[in-house]
Amino acid sequence: MGKKKEMLRELAGRIYDLDVEVYERLGSSLGRVFNQEREQCIKELVKLMDSKSKSHILRSQLALISNMARTIGDTDTRDIIMKKYEGILQEVTILPKSFASEDILDEKMAQLNEWNLEERFSQDNHLVICIGRAYGCGGSEIGFVLADSLKINYYDVEIFNEVLKRMELEQDDVEDRAGFPAFQPAQKLTLKQRLKDINRYHGLPKRDAVFFNQCDLICDMAKREDFVVMGRCADAILTINNIPHISIYITAPFEQRVRRVMKINKKMSEKQVREHIRRLDRKHAKYYGYYTGRGWGHAENYDLCINSASYGIEGSVELIRRMIRRSG
Amino acid sequence: MGKKKEMLRELAGRIYDLDVEVYERLGSSLGRVFNQEREQCIKELVKLMDSKSKSHILRSQLALISNMARTIGDTDTRDIIMKKYEGILQEVTILPKSFASEDILDEKMAQLNEWNLEERFSQDNHLVICIGRAYGCGGSEIGFVLADSLKINYYDVEIFNEVLKRMELEQDDVEDRAGFPAFQPAQKLTLKQRLKDINRYHGLPKRDAVFFNQCDLICDMAKREDFVVMGRCADAILTINNIPHISIYITAPFEQRVRRVMKINKKMSEKQVREHIRRLDRKHAKYYGYYTGRGWGHAENYDLCINSASYGIEGSVELIRRMIRRSG
Numbered sequence: 255m256g257k258k259k260e261m262l263r264e265l266a267g268r269i270y271d272l273d274v275e276v277y278e279r280l281g282s283s284l285g286r287v288f289n290q291e292r293e294q295c296i297k298e299l300v301k302l303m304d305s306k307s308k309s310h311i312l313r314s315q316l317a318l319i320s321n322m323a324r325t326i327g328d329t330d331t332r333d334i335i336m337k338k339y340e341g342i343l344q345e346v347t348i349l350p351k352s353f354a355s356e357d358i359l360d361e362k363m364a365q366l367n368e369w370n371l372e373e374r375f376s377q378d379n380h381l382v383i384c385i386g387r388a389y390g391c392g393g394s395e396i397g398f399v400l401a402d403s404l405k406i407n408y409y410d411v412e413i414f415n416e417v418l419k420r421m422e423l424e425q426d427d428v429e430d431r432a433g434f435p436a437f438q439p440a441q442k443l444t445l446k447q448r449l450k451d452i453n454r455y456h457g458l459p460k461r462d463a464v465f466f467n468q469c470d471l472i473c474d475m476a477k478r479e480d481f482v483v484m485g486r487c488a489d490a491i492l493t494i495n496n497i498p499h500i501s502i503y504i505t506a507p508f509e510q511r512v513r514r515v516m517k518i519n520k521k522m523s524e525k526q527v528r529e530h531i532r533r534l535d536r537k538h539a540k541y542y543g544y545y546t547g548r549g550w551g552h553a554e555n556y557d558l559c560i561n562s563a564s565y566g567i568e569g570s571v572e573l574i575r576r577m578i579r580r581s582g
Numbered sequence: 583m584g585k586k587k588e589m590l591r592e593l594a595g596r597i598y599d600l601d602v603e604v605y606e607r608l609g610s611s612l613g614r615v616f617n618q619e620r621e622q623c624i625k626e627l628v629k630l631m632d633s634k635s636k637s638h639i640l641r642s643q644l645a646l647i648s649n650m651a652r653t654i655g656d657t658d659t660r661d662i663i664m665k666k667y668e669g670i671l672q673e674v675t676i677l678p679k680s681f682a683s684e685d686i687l688d689e690k691m692a693q694l695n696e697w698n699l700e701e702r703f704s705q706d707n708h709l710v711i712c713i714g715r716a717y718g719c720g721g722s723e724i725g726f727v728l729a730d731s732l733k734i735n736y737y738d739v740e741i742f743n744e745v746l747k748r749m750e751l752e753q754d755d756v757e758d759r760a761g762f763p764a765f766q767p768a769q770k771l772t773l774k775q776r777l778k779d780i781n782r783y784h785g786l787p788k789r790d791a792v793f794f795n796q797c798d799l800i801c802d803m804a805k806r807e808d809f810v811v812m813g814r815c816a817d818a819i820l821t822i823n824n825i826p827h828i829s830i831y832i833t834a835p836f837e838q839r840v841r842r843v844m845k846i847n848k849k850m851s852e853k854q855v856r857e858h859i860r861r862l863d864r865k866h867a868k869y870y871g872y873y874t875g876r877g878w879g880h881a882e883n884y885d886l887c888i889n890s891a892s893y894g895i896e897g898s899v900e901l902i903r904r905m906i907r908r909s910g
Contacts, residue, residue, distance in 0.1 A: 307847040314740035321735040358720035359894030367892045392686035407649040412642035507882045519635040554835045559887035566687030
């Protein structure tokens with residue numbers, strides 16, 4: 255018998271004996287995980303310990319023993335048994351094929367996730383929090399209050415448009431001393447202005463041009479400052495550009511969102527609000543999908559998703575602060 | 583002019599003046615939010631402050647001023663201006679129609695959410711963490727390590743089945759001294775045994791009977807102990823029964839899950855693994871939907887969703903511990 259197998263058999267024996275001990279202490283059939291005779295059970299345990307694909311069974315068996323052990327009334331006995339259990343668990347955990355050996359960590363994603371980079375906060379990286387949210391869940395308020403409480407900048411679509419407009423105006427001011435008002439309706443533009451627009455947008459449709467300008471702006475900002483950014487596919491943009499950030503998606507149950515929007519916008523009927531939210535959800539998903547190729551609001555595309563109805567606006571802010579360890 | 587309107591006008595004036603001040607300090611056209619003349623801007627600001635549905639514009643304008651103000655180089659000047667800004671923001675926030683006034687909090691959900699109930703942990707409620715997870719994301723490992731690190735019980739489907747089986751055996755032992763092995767294949771059961779089964783399951787299909795037994799067990803456990811429970815629709819069961827808990831959904835990008843399952847189960851081809859994961863996802867969604875009427879893995883049905891690929895197993899455990907303030 256190989257040395258490894260011998261080691262596994264010894265460990266299996268200790269697991270079996272621990273189960274017997276817990277059973278004897280509790281004196282109930284509920285306390286027994288292994289009902290067959292010792293040698294047979296050890297053989298099966300060794301098999302489990304040597305199989306990654308069945309590790310969940312081993313884990314459940316160990317958990318069952320420890321769950322039972324925790325119900326032992328006498329504190330001293332319980333402590334001794336739990337110490338034995340912890341020792342066994344540690345040894346099982348470091349087995350090459352045991353249940354904790356295959357991690358799910360995506361190195362690349364983790365590198366971009368600021369929650370993993372605490373020690374680097376003080377160095378080169380800025381704290382960039384990207385928040386996507388479903389309409390009516392209070393996400394914008396959460397972002398705004400969060401930015402304010404962290405004393406960092408807040409960017410949403412209005413601010414982006416404003417900043418981009420001004421940058422363009424400034425550029426115009428340099429490029430064209432005569433100056434002309436930006437964003438005139440297309441029909442009012444002269445040929446010269448249209449040509450200039452084509453030039454400015456590198457021949458792209460304006461929607462795409464605006465998006466690419468936003469990309470540049472967001473990446474540039476991430477090099478210079480800490481901030482909270484609402485939507486704008488900022489999470490995907492920063493991921494593509496290998497810039498660390500935290501991506502959060504905020505939502506709330508549909509009915510909750512309907513109620514909130516109705517409180518805010520008294521001019522719409524309930525039916526109108528429902529349709530409005532559904533339409534915006536579709537629009538959001540389409541915009542995000544178009545520019546990122548990812549599913550909007552799908553949990554696997556964010557670091558974290560928060561249900562704001564569970565916490566409220568202040569509670570959600572507090573939760574995020576707690577996670578980045580900047581809780582007040 | 584009413585007293586309220588006068589107050590709003592005064593506040594609007596201070597916002598306008600702050601913008602001018604920031605603009606003058608920075609000496610750039612990028613620093614100016616309001617470009618029209620004072621009286622006109624104040625009128626529009628008052629309108630914004632008096633309209634819930636347009637509050638996002640007011641919020642963006644305030645954010646833009648503060649974003650700009652933060653770039654002022656001279657610390658003393660910046661501090662004075664930021665203090666003015668904070669004062670204005672506080673006053674805007676407490677306006678009856680301002681942007682922070684409509685919360686999204688669902689009182690009932692919040693009451694059931696242990697994250698909001700910290701002060702009650704030491705009293706009557708037990709710490710119950712319900713974890714739903716997509717196959718292959720390491721969710722079970724996260725739950726197990728979390729339970730172990732918190733020194734509380736861990737329950738998954740295997741343990742539930744085992745506990746339910748034993749409870750039934752014990753019951754049988756009391757009800758029927760002759761005793762017979764439980765869970766025999768149907769064709770082997772005598773008529774007497776079948777009738778007993780119908781009695782035991784109250785005429786329900788066995789799948790439903792097992793589910794309802796689980797419901798009872800979970801609710802009963804929640805009254806007696808702290809624990810982590812994997813799947814079993816435990817979140818929905820506890821919500822229906824008004825028992826406080828934390829509901830977490832863990833997932834990871836599909837490709838990541840495929841890679842992890844392939845590492846664990848070397849006997850399956852990549853194609854088989856992909857199909858296996860898709861099939862289990864469908865099965866999960868169907869089971870959850872059937873018993874809860876809710877969407878499995880939809881962020882609005884949980885307190886929180888975690889992407890385990892961003893943190894890894896240990897990192898996810900640490901994140902959850904941080905959120906319940908039991909970080910090591």
